[in-house]
Amino acid sequence: MERPLLLDVADLQTRFHTPEGTVYAVNGISYRLHEGETLAMVGESGCGKSVSMMSILGLIPIPPGEIVSGTARYRDRDLLRMSEEELEQVRGKEIAMIFQDPMTSLNPVLTVGKQITEMLQKHMGMKPAEAADRAVQLLEWVGIPDARRRLADYPHQFSGGMRQRVMIAMQLACTPSILIADEPTTALDVTIQAQIMDLVIRLREEVGMAMIWITHNLGVVAGLAERVMVMYAGFIVEEANVDDLFQDPRHPYTIALLAALPRVDRRRDRRLKSIPGAPPSLLVKPRGCPFAPRCEFVIARCQSEMPPLELIAPRHKIACWVDVLRGGSR
Amino acid sequence: MxxxxxxxxxxxxxxxxxxxxxxxxxxxxxxxxxxxxxxxxxxxxxxxxxxxxxxxxxxxxxxxxxxxxxxxxxxxxxxxxxxxxxxxxxxxxxxxGDLGRSLKKRQPVLDLIGERLPNTLLLMGTYEMVVLVGAVALGIYSAVRQYSIFDHAVTGVSFVLYSMPIFFIALLSMYLLAVKPKQWGLPYFPTVGMFEPEAGKTVPQVIWHMVLPVLSLSLISLAGYSRYMRSSMLEVLSQDYIRTAKSKGLERRYVLFAHALKNASLPIVTLIGLDLPTLLGGAIVTERIFGWPGMGRLFFDSVSDADTPVVMAILMMVSVAVVVFQILTDVIYAWLDPRIRYE
Structure with missing residues (x-):
C-alpha cells in the first residue's frame, strides 16, 4: 500500500555562523513523506525541527545560515538546488507552511483580504475580484463567520484562534500538496488548540494533502500523525509508525519523553519522570551521541561515535547503539 | 478621527x-x-x-x-x-492677521516673510525630498545587504558626515565644487545667491544655485535618516510576518515593498513630522554661508537687530507649524498603522 513518494530529504545539514560560534542546528537528517501522509516531528524547543523545515523551503537567512549538505527531492526536483525564482513557485503553491504564533505571523498593516488575495493573484493568476471571491470561500471554509465583510479587517481585529484560521485559509489557498505546520497550536488556548487541530484534520481530508506537523507535544501527535520522527539536538533519533512509537519506543530519549508524559491509562501514584540534565549546546560540533550525557542506558561507544539511524524492525528506525530491551550493545 | x-x-x-x-x-x-x-x-x-x-x-x-x-x-x-x-x-x-511692522525695515512683517518664505520652502523642500528619497533607498539597500561592503561603507561615511558641522561641509563643498574647479578652468557651481543678476531669476539659474546648499544640508541629514531607515527596516525584516510572506512564495521585491516598507516607514513618519515644521524657519547657517535670501537669514538678521516683531512672527509661525504637523503626523500614522485608533 505504499503511496507515491512526495518529498525525500537526505542528509540535510544546516548550520548558523554566529558571533558566538557555529551553531550545529540540523546534523544530517533524512526522511521521506508520501502523498497524503501525515508525519509528525517531535522534539524539544531548539532541537532543529523548525530549522530543518525552513531549510528545505529556503527560508533560512543566508548568511548567517548555511545549508552544508543534503538533498530535498520534491517530485524529482531538488529544492535545495533551486533558484530563488523556482522556489517562489513552490512555496505557498506546492508546499505551504503555517507558523506558531498567529499574533506575529500576519502582517499588521495589511488587511486579511489583501494577504490572502495576493497569493491567489501570484500563484493562480486570478484577477483581484475573482481572488476576493475565492478568499471569501476560503475564510468560510475555515469557519470564519461574515467572511466577506471581514476581508477588509486587519489581523488585530481577530482573536488568536481566528487569526490562526486566517493563516490556514491563506496557506491552503492554492491547495498545496504538502502543508508544514510549525507548532500551529502552541500559542493558543487549550480549547482553541483542539478546534484548530480538528479544523486542520478536516481540511487535510478534504484537500488530500500530505502534512508535516512539528510539535514538542507528544500528546498532540497521537491523534494526528501516521508516522513520527523524534528529533534531538539536530538529529533524528527515532522514526516509527505512531502506534509503534507509543507502545514500543526503542530510543532512550523517546522512552524518557514518554515517561515524562501524563497519561490517563497510567496508575495515579506513579510520578512523571523528568529527564535529568539539559539538552546539549548546539555550539559544539557533536561527537558521539548527543543524548549520551543524559542517557540511563549509556555505554562506552556512545561517547565517541554517533549511531546511524538504522532499521531495527519493519518501518521502525532508531539511532542508538544500545538495545534497550536486553540492555547492552545491539 | x-x-x-x-x-x-x-x-x-x-x-x-x-x-x-x-x-x-x-x-x-x-x-x-x-x-x-x-x-x-x-x-x-x-x-x-x-x-x-x-x-x-x-x-x-x-x-x-x-x-x-x-x-x-x-x-x-x-x-x-x-x-x-x-x-x-x-x-x-x-x-x-497683522504681524506688525519690522522695527528696522519699517515694512509689514507679513511682506518680509512673504518675500523670504517661498525661497526657504524651495530650498528646504528640495532638501527634504532629496533626503527622504536618498535615505529610504540607502536604508533599504543597506538593510537588505546587511554587513556587505556597501553597508559598511555607508555606515562609515554616515558617521563621518553625521559628526561634521554644517558650516564645515558647506565650506568644503564650496572649496571642492566651486573654488578648485574654477582654478582648474572646469565648470563650477555658484556659491552665492539664487541667480546671477545678469541672467535673471530663471528656473535653470535657481536650480543651478541650489545645488551646493542642498548638497550640504542633505549630506548631514541623509546620514542620520538612512541610519534610522536601515535599523527600522532590519527590525521589520526579522519579523515573523516577513517570513510568512516569503513562505507564500511572494517575490523578494514585492515582500520588501508591499510587506516590509509600510511597517518600516512608521518610525520615519514620526521623524519627518518633527522635522518638517522646523524647515519653515530655514537653515540659518547654510542660508548665511550661501547667501540664500530665505527665512534663516531673515531670522538671523532680525535677531541681530533686536527686531522683535519679525523674530516673534517667525517663532510663532514655526510654533503653529509644529502643532499642525504633530496632528498631521498622528493622522498619517493612523492611516499607515490600522492598529492605531483615536477615540
Whole structure:
C-alpha cells in the first residue's frame, strides 16, 4: 500500500555562523513523506525541527545560515538546488507552511483580504475580484463567520484562534500538496488548540494533502500523525509508525519523553519522570551521541561515535547503539 | 478621527497662547532695537524717547502684548509725548492677521516673510525630498545587504558626515565644487545667491544655485535618516510576518515593498513630522554661508537687530507649524498603522 513518494530529504545539514560560534542546528537528517501522509516531528524547543523545515523551503537567512549538505527531492526536483525564482513557485503553491504564533505571523498593516488575495493573484493568476471571491470561500471554509465583510479587517481585529484560521485559509489557498505546520497550536488556548487541530484534520481530508506537523507535544501527535520522527539536538533519533512509537519506543530519549508524559491509562501514584540534565549546546560540533550525557542506558561507544539511524524492525528506525530491551550493545 | 483632530486643534489654542506669552516676555531681553537705529552713531536720547513712543515700546510689557495680540485700533495712543492720547491706533493684532511692522525695515512683517518664505520652502523642500528619497533607498539597500561592503561603507561615511558641522561641509563643498574647479578652468557651481543678476531669476539659474546648499544640508541629514531607515527596516525584516510572506512564495521585491516598507516607514513618519515644521524657519547657517535670501537669514538678521516683531512672527509661525504637523503626523500614522485608533 505504499503511496507515491512526495518529498525525500537526505542528509540535510544546516548550520548558523554566529558571533558566538557555529551553531550545529540540523546534523544530517533524512526522511521521506508520501502523498497524503501525515508525519509528525517531535522534539524539544531548539532541537532543529523548525530549522530543518525552513531549510528545505529556503527560508533560512543566508548568511548567517548555511545549508552544508543534503538533498530535498520534491517530485524529482531538488529544492535545495533551486533558484530563488523556482522556489517562489513552490512555496505557498506546492508546499505551504503555517507558523506558531498567529499574533506575529500576519502582517499588521495589511488587511486579511489583501494577504490572502495576493497569493491567489501570484500563484493562480486570478484577477483581484475573482481572488476576493475565492478568499471569501476560503475564510468560510475555515469557519470564519461574515467572511466577506471581514476581508477588509486587519489581523488585530481577530482573536488568536481566528487569526490562526486566517493563516490556514491563506496557506491552503492554492491547495498545496504538502502543508508544514510549525507548532500551529502552541500559542493558543487549550480549547482553541483542539478546534484548530480538528479544523486542520478536516481540511487535510478534504484537500488530500500530505502534512508535516512539528510539535514538542507528544500528546498532540497521537491523534494526528501516521508516522513520527523524534528529533534531538539536530538529529533524528527515532522514526516509527505512531502506534509503534507509543507502545514500543526503542530510543532512550523517546522512552524518557514518554515517561515524562501524563497519561490517563497510567496508575495515579506513579510520578512523571523528568529527564535529568539539559539538552546539549548546539555550539559544539557533536561527537558521539548527543543524548549520551543524559542517557540511563549509556555505554562506552556512545561517547565517541554517533549511531546511524538504522532499521531495527519493519518501518521502525532508531539511532542508538544500545538495545534497550536486553540492555547492552545491539 | 474628525472629532479627534478637532479636539487636538482646540487643545492647541491654549498651548499656542502660552507659547506666545513666554516668547513675548523673552523678547524683552533680546536687546535694544533703538540702539542701532541711527546707524553707526548711538541714538540720541531725544530720538530714543520719540522712537520708543512711536513704536509703542514705552508701554508696559503686558500692554505691548495685548497690542501685539489683538491690536490697538480700539484705543488711542500718545504719539507726540504730551501725555494726551489723541491718535487712533492702527495695529490689528496677530489674531487678525497683522504681524506688525519690522522695527528696522519699517515694512509689514507679513511682506518680509512673504518675500523670504517661498525661497526657504524651495530650498528646504528640495532638501527634504532629496533626503527622504536618498535615505529610504540607502536604508533599504543597506538593510537588505546587511554587513556587505556597501553597508559598511555607508555606515562609515554616515558617521563621518553625521559628526561634521554644517558650516564645515558647506565650506568644503564650496572649496571642492566651486573654488578648485574654477582654478582648474572646469565648470563650477555658484556659491552665492539664487541667480546671477545678469541672467535673471530663471528656473535653470535657481536650480543651478541650489545645488551646493542642498548638497550640504542633505549630506548631514541623509546620514542620520538612512541610519534610522536601515535599523527600522532590519527590525521589520526579522519579523515573523516577513517570513510568512516569503513562505507564500511572494517575490523578494514585492515582500520588501508591499510587506516590509509600510511597517518600516512608521518610525520615519514620526521623524519627518518633527522635522518638517522646523524647515519653515530655514537653515540659518547654510542660508548665511550661501547667501540664500530665505527665512534663516531673515531670522538671523532680525535677531541681530533686536527686531522683535519679525523674530516673534517667525517663532510663532514655526510654533503653529509644529502643532499642525504633530496632528498631521498622528493622522498619517493612523492611516499607515490600522492598529492605531483615536477615540
Amino acid at each position: 474628525g472629532r479627534y483632530v478637532a479636539r487636538r486643534l482646540l487643545q492647541a489654542v491654549p498651548l499656542l497662547f502660552i507659547i506666545s506669552v513666554i516668547l513675548f516676555v523673552l523678547m524683552q531681553s533680546i536687546g535694544d532695537p533703538l540702539a542701532t537705529m541711527s546707524g553707526r552713531r548711538p541714538t540720541r536720547s531725544a530720538d530714543r524717547e520719540r522712537l520708543k513712543r512711536q513704536l509703542g515700546l514705552d508701554q508696559p510689557v503686558l500692554m505691548q502684548y495685548v497690542y501685539w495680540l489683538v491690536g490697538n485700533d480700539w484705543t488711542s495712543i500718545d504719539l507726540d509725548g504730551d501725555g494726551v492720547r489723541e491718535t487712533r491706533g492702527e495695529r490689528k493684532g496677530v489674531l487678525r
